[in-house]
Amino acid sequence: MQDRHLLARIDACRPGSDDYLDAGLAPLSEELAESRTARSLYDRIQALDQAVGQAMENVAVPPGLSERLLANLAAAEGARAVEEAAPPADVAATLPSPAIDGASRRRWVRWSVGMATAAGIAALIGAYWAIPRPLTPAQIADQAVAYYNQEERETAQPIETVKPPDGYPISRYVYRLPGTRWRPVHGFLRRNLSGVAYDLVYRGAAATLYVMPQQSPSLPNAPPQRIGAATGNRALAAWQEGDLLYVLVVEGDERTYQSFVRRTAVG
Amino acid sequence: MMADSPLRAEVARLVVEHHAALYRYAYRLSGSAVNGEDLVQQTFLTAQAKLDQVRSAESVRSWLYAVLRNTYLKSRRKRGPIAAADLDLMLEKVPEQLPEPLLVDPEELQAALDALPEEFRVVVVMFYFEHRSYKEIAQQLGLPAGTVMSRLSRAKSQLRLRLFPAEAQSSRPKSRSRPARIS
Numbered sequence: 346m347q348d349r350h351l352l353a354r355i356d357a358c359r360p361g362s363d364d365y366l367d368a369g370l371a372p373l374s375e376e377l378a379e380s381r382t383a384r385s386l387y388d389r390i391q392a393l394d395q396a397v398g399q400a401m402e403n404v405a406v407p408p409g410l411s412e413r414l415l416a417n418l419a420a421a422e423g424a425r426a427v428e429e430a431a432p433p434a435d436v437a438a439t440l441p442s443p444a445i446d447g448a449s450r451r452r453w454v455r456w457s458v459g460m461a462t463a464a465g466i467a468a469l470i471g472a473y474w475a476i477p478r479p480l481t482p483a484q485i486a487d488q489a490v491a492y493y494n495q496e497e498r499e500t501a502q503p504i505e506t507v508k509p510p511d512g513y514p515i516s517r518y519v520y521r522l523p524g525t526r527w528r529p530v531h532g533f534l535r536r537n538l539s540g541v542a543y544d545l546v547y548r549g550a551a552a553t554l555y556v557m558p559q560q561s562p563s564l565p566n567a568p569p570q571r572i573g574a575a576t577g578n579r580a581l582a583a584w585q586e587g588d589l590l591y592v593l594v595v596e597g598d599e600r601t602y603q604s605f606v607r608r609t610a611v612g
Numbered sequence: 613m614m615a616d617s618p619l620r621a622e623v624a625r626l627v628v629e630h631h632a633a634l635y636r637y638a639y640r641l642s643g644s645a646v647n648g649e650d651l652v653q654q655t656f657l658t659a660q661a662k663l664d665q666v667r668s669a670e671s672v673r674s675w676l677y678a679v680l681r682n683t684y685l686k687s688r689r690k691r692g693p694i695a696a697a698d699l700d701l702m703l704e705k706v707p708e709q710l711p712e713p714l715l716v717d718p719e720e721l722q723a724a725l726d727a728l729p730e731e732f733r734v735v736v737v738m739f740y741f742e743h744r745s746y747k748e749i750a751q752q753l754g755l756p757a758g759t760v761m762s763r764l765s766r767a768k769s770q771l772r773l774r775l776f777p778a779e780a781q782s783s784r785p786k787s788r789s790r791p792a793r794i795s
Contacts, residue, residue: 349765352706356765357746364745369757389706392714393772394740400716401740404636407645410652411631415624417653418660422620507715531632539632 351376355387360394403529405510406539408558408588480534482563485583488534489592493553493579501526501544513541513556516591518568518584518607522547533557545605552595552605559590568606572599582606623660630676631656637677640737641684643726655680677742678752681734688730707776716775724774732767739764 354373358364365373365387376383480488509527522545530542533555540557564585572580580595580602595602634655638648658679659666669675725733738744738752746764750757 352769353761353765356768357761359739359743359745362745367745367747369747386706389708389710390768392710393706393776394768396714396716397721397768397771397775398740398743400718400721401640401737402636403718404639406632406635407649410635410649411627413649414627414631414653414656418623418627418656419620421657422660502713502715506713507717510718 351383351386355383355390358387358391360391360398403510405512405541406558408512409560480561480563482561482583485534485561485564485590485592486581489555489583489594490579490581492533493594496530496542496553498528498542498544498553501528501542504543509541509543512558513589515543515554515556516568516584516586516593518586518609519543519545519554519591519593519605520547520607522605530555530557534559547604550595550597550601550604552593552602555590555592555594557590557592558588560588561585561590564590568593570603570606570608572602622663623656626659626666626672626676627656630673633673634676634680637737637741638680638684640722640725640741641681641733643722651680651684654683658683674742681738681752685730685734706772711776720775721771724771727774728767728770732763732770735760735763736767736771739768 351373354370354376355365357367357370358373364370365377367373377387504525504527505523507527510529515521515525524546526544528542528544529539531539533540534557538557538559540555543554543556545552545554561583562585564583566585568582568584568591572582578597580597580599581593582602583590583592585591593602593605595605631652634652635648638651638655639645642648642651655676659676666672666675725737728736734753735749738749739746744752746760747757749755749764750760753760
């Protein structure tokens with residue numbers, strides 16, 4: 346049985362940290378230096394923690410969440426503005442009575458109703474502008490290539506052994522290829538979009554398919570067969586299927602691109 | 613207009629930058645998409661009302677995590693405390709051989725988190741998700757450091773038992789569907 350105090354000290358160390366040097370965990374650093382068993386236990390727990398930590402952040406974000414949050418915040422702000430524009434109870438109590446000065450009170454009521462309405466309208470308009478606008482196809486292409494260029498793909502996992510999260514399926518227009526790997530993706534298109542990327546290989550040619558919960562009305566609802574000139578030996582297509590945005594980046598020319606894309610949808 | 617107001621634009625930027633991370637954190641804590649979204653909404657409502665605090669925070673993300681966590685804990689306290697006396701203690705043997713590749717199913721992880729008592733789950737999520745040290749966790753939760761170390765180790769033991777069952781079974785037979793309880 347492992348020493349539970351040693352185990353607790355090791356468990357307190359964050360993966361990849363130098364927490365084992367923490368004075369509060371003494372004599373852990375000495376134990377690790379002197380005992381091969383302790384060192385082995387430490388290494389195994391660090392490896393397990395690394396795996397758990399990665400999985401911890403692997404949660405699919407619901408489509409449209411940021412839009413809903415912004416709309417609700419704007420509504421709350423609008424309600425607050427209306428509340429603030431209304432006369433407080435103690436102020437209302439000091440208002441002159443209609444019997445004494447009816448015209449003055451009517452003016453005040455008109456003014457406060459007008460202010461409340463204006464505040465509500467301002468909040469609603471503000472909410473509209475605060476919601477990110479859809480990107481144009483050209484912006485999507487530029488930002489997707491920039492994202493693709495700076496990505497690390499080593500963390501991808503084979504779909505045969507690890508199921509990707511629900512809600513991010515491979516497009517009906519893209520061939521299911523053996524050896525396909527997937528990985529979570531964050532910060533896509535400079536919009537903090539999160540989704541899944543599938544890394545595909547066909548006859549030595551590589552491609553990445555990004556699947557994001559995003560509405561881009563300017564995009565076609567299927568990948569084009571002809572994409573024109575490829576840029577930097579990369580071919581790219583973006584399309585919309587339901588609530589999902591698909592972006593396919595292919596290492597190669599149009600012909601290579603076509604080897605990944607079906608002519609008609611499947612399923 | 614909201615976007616023309618620096619304050620409103622600031623809130624909108626907070627949402628765009630942090631909503632995904634906050635949702636993941638909320639989901640891991642609450643184990644539910646609906647509750648997770650509610651928690652994120654509550655967090656941003658608090659941020660909207662306390663923008664001065666957000667601005668002066670050393671780390672905006674940490675401030676938001678703390679608000680979300682406190683909102684969650686407050687909502688759970690309303691349901692009454694956990695009967696800690698009923699929980700059993702179990703320490704397991706760490707697998708000698710690690711599986712290759714070392715992968716964790718995100719859904720299985722959630723099931724394992726859901727099986728943990730509340731006060732253990734919060735500690736372990738802060739450790740893995742916020743990357744906080746046991747001392748920082750103790751400070752944030754107002755607990756003695758030794759209590760946090762103990763909870764962390766027991767909670768992690770349970771996660772290991774559940775997530776790496778083949779290895780765990782070699783050292784201690786147990787059912788995956790009925791994780792051991794801890795105190």
